Amino acid sequence: MIDALLGELGRRLTDRWLTRAVGPGLLWCAIAAYAIAPARRSTFDVHGAVLAAAKGLDHLIHQVSLGVVCGLLTVAVAAAAAAVATGAGALARFVWLGRWPGPSRPLATLLTTRRRAAAERRLAARRRALPAVYLPDRPTWIADRIRLTEDRVAAQYGLRLGLIWPRLWLLLAPEDRIHVTQARDRFDRSGDVAGWALLYAVLALWWWPAVLAGVLLAVIAWWRARTSAALFADVVEATVDLRHRALVTELGFAVAPGHPLDPATADAINDLLHKGGSGYEQVPSLPVPQPVPPSAPPPAPPSAPKESRASPVEPRTQEA
Structure with missing residues (x-):
């Protein structure tokens, strides 16, 4: 790489x-x-x-x-x-x-083994421990x-x-x-x-x-x-x-400010750049959220019609 x-x-x-x-x-x-x-x-x-x-x-x-x-x-x-x-x-x-190919590989393996053993002895003497990735892996x-x-x-x-x-x-x-x-x-x-x-x-x-x-x-x-x-x-x-x-x-992926890159997004980017040869499934790009504009308040429901109230005084009837 x-x-x-x-x-x-x-x-x-x-x-x-x-x-x-x-x-x-x-x-x-x-x-x-x-x-x-x-x-x-x-x-x-x-x-x-x-x-x-x-x-x-x-x-x-x-x-x-x-x-x-x-x-x-x-x-x-x-x-x-x-x-x-x-x-x-x-x-x-x-x-x-x-980069020691061919006949030089046994020598590279020997040097790598000796360098790794020496590093482990130094760490043991200091009573320290490191992840394996930080130990010698090359000649x-x-x-x-x-x-x-x-x-x-x-x-x-x-x-x-x-x-x-x-x-x-x-x-x-x-x-x-x-x-x-x-x-x-x-x-x-x-x-x-x-x-x-x-x-x-x-x-x-x-x-x-x-x-x-x-x-x-x-x-x-x-x-x-x-x-x-x-x-x-x-x-x-x-x-x-x-x-x-x-x-x-x-590349079209979203990353939240102040937050680390999501592992799924990183795998998708690797697969995208490797053109599908990395073995990871490409997830769709996450859209960046946009602010929603404020909407007008919904109209009030129509009120029921008011019933007319009869007058308490009955009209007089005319005599024939």
């Missing part, structure tokens, strides 16, 4: 790839050139590398066409390195989110944090996050979307940092200090991934808290 949420936001961030990848790619090319430079006589022979670079630039100044070709090749290598780092970052996010902490968002929404409102999010996204104002997009962008960039860590580790084959840069970047990527995943989950959950009533109303 959370895949739909992550996929929709991920498609909106692809246009930023080039602007944030060329700079790190050029820096990696510079360090790679120093690592494999034949003029370098020792590990930290910066002076020799600078002299070799100066000689190369002097040679290119007199051959403009060759300089242009070398510049284009450098940019192409930087873009290729950025593409590799992005792919490695996507793989890192795949691992962080606990990584980030995967559990994202999964917990969907479970919390389902427990509170009865709604399935993967079904309501695409519709809820259409109802959000642009300023509300920015918060969600920025949180997701931070998580994506943490994966890119992990990809660059791998590329710097590869340079250790020619220059061993590069492994230090790789380890440092890996630690930074792990820390940023945890914080950005927690921020992303909090922003998504807050968005559902503040906007789910608007979605319910737009």
Whole structure:
């Protein structure tokens, strides 16, 4: 369910790839050139590398066409390195989110079991108890944090996050979307940092200090991934808290102000968005009660006709 949420936001961030990848790619090319430079006589022979670079630039100044070709090749290598780092970052996010299919499933099961047992031991030591839904159920902490968002929404409102999010996204104002997009962008960039860590580790084959840069970047990527995943989950959950009533109303269901969403209504919404595939019966939408205008008072029933009363004095009769 959370895949739909992550996929929709991920498609909106692809246009930023080039602007944030060329700079790190050029820096990696510079360090790679120093690592494999034949003029370098020792590990930290910066002076020799600078002299070799100066000689190369002097040679290119007199051959403009060759300089242009070398510049284009450098940019192409930087873009290729950025593409590799992005792919490695996507793989890192795949691992962080606990999507371990095929042969890696036994390892995922083992890690999940060990994380759950460790959490239960910590709770027992503190003499505390938590619902089972809050215990680890994925091989990584980030995967559990994202999964917990969907479970919390389902427990509170009865709604399935993967079904309501695409519709809820259409109802959000642009300023509300920015918060969600920025949180997701931070998580994506943490994966890119992990990809660059791998590329710097590869340079250790020619220059061993590069492994230090790789380890440092890996630690930074792990820390940023945890914080950005927690921020992303909090922003998504807050968005559902503040906007789910608007979605319910737009779908034609009534929700009483100041009262939680009715479980039957939540099941009906899930079934409606799942197009009848959730197994719940769709109940008709409840009409919003309208105020009844005051009506005119009913007419009074007709009164019975009054009987005439005879005069007590009888009229005199005339004699013939």
